Amino acid sequence: MSASIDTIRDDFAFLDDWEDRYRYIIDLGRELPAYPDAARDDAHKVKGCVSQVWLDTRFGEGPDPVITFRGDSDAHIVRGLVAIMLALYSGRRASEIVETDAEETMRALGLDEHLTPQRANGLRAMVQRIQQEARGALAPAG
Numbered sequence: 001m002s003a004s005i006d007t008i009r010d011d012f013a014f015l016d017d018w019e020d021r022y023r024y025i026i027d028l029g030r031e032l033p034a035y036p037d038a039a040r041d042d043a044h045k046v047k048g049c050v051s052q053v054w055l056d057t058r059f060g061e062g063p064d065p066v067i068t069f070r071g072d073s074d075a076h077i078v079r080g081l082v083a084i085m086l087a088l089y090s091g092r093r094a095s096e097i098v099e100t101d102a103e104e105t106m107r108a109l110g111l112d113e114h115l116t117p118q119r120a121n122g123l124r125a126m127v128q129r130i131q132q133e134a135r136g137a138l139a140p141a142g
Contacts, residue, residue, distance in 0.1 A: 048125030
């Protein structure tokens with residue numbers, strides 16, 4: 001089972017050194033469940049990421065469904081960032097996902113200051129895709 005976003009926040013607070021935090025992010029990525037090869041295609045690829053990032057979305061039932069995400073990347077640090085975003089968003093209702101501010105979480109973890117601009121932009125592209133999926137799930141059918 002992957003770490004919760006609260007556990008990740010607590011662990012980040014405990015780790016003073018950014019070298020240790022980067023190692024922790026990489027470890028989070030290693031803990032991601034295996035991503036299916038069949039979903040490593042253009043339909044699942046997140047546009048706007050320098051590294052390859054894939055995102056698979058599963059919707060629950062109802063007007064405000066629980067949405068679960070699976071993700072992966074071909075880069076170690078980015079894979080860890082994917083794990084953080086999945087901890088933040090996966091398994092929550094669409095309405096909660098739309099209301100959750102990833103930028104605030106990135107600031108709280110210090111990621112906004114310690115990621116390269118390309119990685120930060122890629123992370124934003126992933127968040128936009130997640131939010132777009134959630135908004136689509138909330139839109140009335142028809």
